[in-house]
Amino acid sequence: MKKRNIVFEIAYEGTRYSGWQKQGNTGRTVSGRIEEALRQLYGQAGDTAPDAFELAGAGRTDAGVHALGQVANVHLSCDDAPERIREKLNGILPTDIRIQRCYEAEDRFHARLKATGKIYEYVIVTGPVEDLWLRNRALQMKDEPDIEAMRAAANLLVGEHDYLGFSSLKASKKSTVRRVDSIEIWAEERPVGGKVIRLIFTGNGFLYHMVRILTGTLLEVGMHERTVTDAARALQTLDRADAGPAAPAMGLYLVKVIY
Amino acid sequence: MKKRNIVFEIAYEGTRYSGWQKQGNTGRTVSGRIEEALRQLYGQAGDTAPDAFELAGAGRTDAGVHALGQVANVHLSCDDAPERIREKLNGILPTDIRIQRCYEAEDRFHARLKATGKIYEYVIVTGPVEDLWLRNRALQMKDEPDIEAMRAAANLLVGEHDYLGFSSLKASKKSTVRRVDSIEIWAEERPVGGKVIRLIFTGNGFLYHMVRILTGTLLEVGMHERTVTDAARALQTLDRADAGPAAPAMGLYLVKVIY
Numbered sequence: 368m369k370k371r372n373i374v375f376e377i378a379y380e381g382t383r384y385s386g387w388q389k390q391g392n393t394g395r396t397v398s399g400r401i402e403e404a405l406r407q408l409y410g411q412a413g414d415t416a417p418d419a420f421e422l423a424g425a426g427r428t429d430a431g432v433h434a435l436g437q438v439a440n441v442h443l444s445c446d447d448a449p450e451r452i453r454e455k456l457n458g459i460l461p462t463d464i465r466i467q468r469c470y471e472a473e474d475r476f477h478a479r480l481k482a483t484g485k486i487y488e489y490v491i492v493t494g495p496v497e498d499l500w501l502r503n504r505a506l507q508m509k510d511e512p513d514i515e516a517m518r519a520a521a522n523l524l525v526g527e528h529d530y531l532g533f534s535s536l537k538a539s540k541k542s543t544v545r546r547v548d549s550i551e552i553w554a555e556e557r558p559v560g561g562k563v564i565r566l567i568f569t570g571n572g573f574l575y576h577m578v579r580i581l582t583g584t585l586l587e588v589g590m591h592e593r594t595v596t597d598a599a600r601a602l603q604t605l606d607r608a609d610a611g612p613a614a615p616a617m618g619l620y621l622v623k624v625i626y
Numbered sequence: 627m628k629k630r631n632i633v634f635e636i637a638y639e640g641t642r643y644s645g646w647q648k649q650g651n652t653g654r655t656v657s658g659r660i661e662e663a664l665r666q667l668y669g670q671a672g673d674t675a676p677d678a679f680e681l682a683g684a685g686r687t688d689a690g691v692h693a694l695g696q697v698a699n700v701h702l703s704c705d706d707a708p709e710r711i712r713e714k715l716n717g718i719l720p721t722d723i724r725i726q727r728c729y730e731a732e733d734r735f736h737a738r739l740k741a742t743g744k745i746y747e748y749v750i751v752t753g754p755v756e757d758l759w760l761r762n763r764a765l766q767m768k769d770e771p772d773i774e775a776m777r778a779a780a781n782l783l784v785g786e787h788d789y790l791g792f793s794s795l796k797a798s799k800k801s802t803v804r805r806v807d808s809i810e811i812w813a814e815e816r817p818v819g820g821k822v823i824r825l826i827f828t829g830n831g832f833l834y835h836m837v838r839i840l841t842g843t844l845l846e847v848g849m850h851e852r853t854v855t856d857a858a859r860a861l862q863t864l865d866r867a868d869a870g871p872a873a874p875a876m877g878l879y880l881v882k883v884i885y
Contacts, residue, residue: 378758450754457755465758467818495709496716499637499724500763559726 370442372476373452375422376468377401377437381616382503383463385430387437394430397464398422398439404459408452409445425478425624426485429576431616433504436467438478438624484548484625487568489582489618494561501563506618511562512589514554520588520598521550521566524581532601533581533610534574546571550581567622576613584611629701631735632711634681635727636660636696640875641762642722646687646696653689656723657681657698663718667711668704684737684883685744688835690875692763695726697737697883743807743884746827748841748877753820760822765877770821771848773813779847779857780809780825783840791860792840792869793833805830809840826881835872843870 377397385394405420424439447455453469460466490505492498497507524533524547531543547570554562566585568578584601587593593611601609636656644653664679683698706714712728719725749764751757756766783792783806790802806829813821825844827837843860846852852870860868 380758453755462756462761463758465755467755496712496724496726497721499639499722502721504759 368444368446370444372440372472372474373443373449374438374440374470374472374476374478375401375453375456375466377434377439378465378467379434379437380463380504381428381430381432381434383461386432387424387426387428387434390427397428397434397437398424400460400464401439401456401466402441404456405441405443407459408455409443411444423478423480425482426573426621427575428619428621429579429616431503432619432621434621436623437621438482438626440472440476440478478624481626482572482624484569484571485573485621486623486625487573487578488620488622489566489568489578489614490620491564491566491586491618492557492561493564494557494559496559496561498557498563503617505563506615510590512564512586513591514552514564514589516591516595517566517585517589518552519595520585521552523595523599524585524602525550528602529605530574530577530602532605532607533577533584535576535580535607535613536574539574543574545573545577547573547581550585552585578619579613579616580607580610582614582618586614587611627703627705629703631699631731631733632702632708633697633699633729633731633735633737634660634712634715634725636693636698637724637726638693638696639722639763640687640689640691640693642720644689645691646683646685646693649686656687656693656696657683659719659723660698660715660725661700663715664700664702666718667714668702670703682737682739684741685832685880687878687880688838688875690762691878691880693880695882696880697741697885699731699735699737737883740885741831741883743828743830744832744880745882745884746832746837747879747881748825748827748837748873749879750823750825750845750877751816751820752823753816753818755818755820757816757822762876764822765874769849771823771845772850773811773821773823773848775850775854776825776844776848777811779844779854780811782854782858783844783861784809787861788864789833789836789861791864791866792836792843794835794839794866794872795833798833802833804832804836806832806840809844811844837878838872838875839866839869841873841877845873846870 388398402420422439449469453466492507493511527546551567553565647657661679681698708728712725751766752770786805810826812824
């Protein structure tokens, strides 16, 4: 049977997983759980190769990072309609992973290589009392950052730049130039005091740890531990030491992949 | 030291608990965990009586039911300012229970006896894919109920009535007359298809299981398993058999207690 190119839009809570895919480390991964489910549903005697159900994912989210709209594709021999594949997978996947949509694409579609952009969101909760509904799903902190200062710094961090200094890459033979189209920062009041702050990053691609390091740098500006003008220094020096720390994984969501 | 009357506004996710307080059954309760924390923080040699830190809670939520604004009070000997009591408690309570606010009230205030009203919310998610962020926090179902029919039936269920037929009480020496001021039903579209439906109940008090049975009856109307006019039959007959089933606990939230 000819293999069909099946595409999944996937949501997951990353808390229990060591990331989207294995990066040398062991442990349970989101892609591994979906591949296991595919093998269980569609495995045949000829599919014993370890990569028979290898999922190509658009974004390699870290341990603890969540997704609302991860995209991945797999070449699959089966007769099921896409909605039926989705239903069968959701029937056996753990409840912290959901296939949101499933459709068939042309053979050459590749979730990672064909992506032209991504949207990430970082969620911060401030105030005297933690939000129990967002435990493991946001960075929670007592003090409130200066949001206007963060917005001013965010304006210096967008554009087309070499973001090597805002990544955990040691060095890279591939280009580390990326275009960040916008960093929007929204804040809403919480009934018990404090705010829910959302940083929304849109760009053509993001380097390893880049969204978390941008967030950590903006938070230093927000806490007045770094000046606005100093926020973008690592864009000139390309030196990781000139950027802030990586904000914790639990606040980060891969919202959407753009094609 | 004179005892002070300390009031707590409390949020909790009920999933791991067998309810707000013991109802004969064993198991971990929300009030039990807070009493344990109070004993740990403020216990003295003289407080060995089992009820030394007994919390009077406004609503006895069932196992699996959540709260955004449960209210409870306790008579406590301590010098800490209310905000300090809140911080200390949140420091040792499990993260699925949060003291949202803490304040001191006059001696005669009693969280349950002085309550003049309550607001509950029941959350339903429909559509082909479960919402993983609301797992254990909503009733999730594939099919979409007829919301206009539910609203029409809700209009027949409000008012001042004997709600015995909409409760799990066998019989009651106390009055089972309650006033339900409103049942509002809101629905919003989900991006993956289906809706999030919220039923908001406001009244001067609710009998044992009453909100869940009202919701179960409205859902039968919504699924066209019961006519609109039949929804209110148990208000006349006072017969539990004439009302619908109790909707699952996981969708229910005690939102606010009114004084």
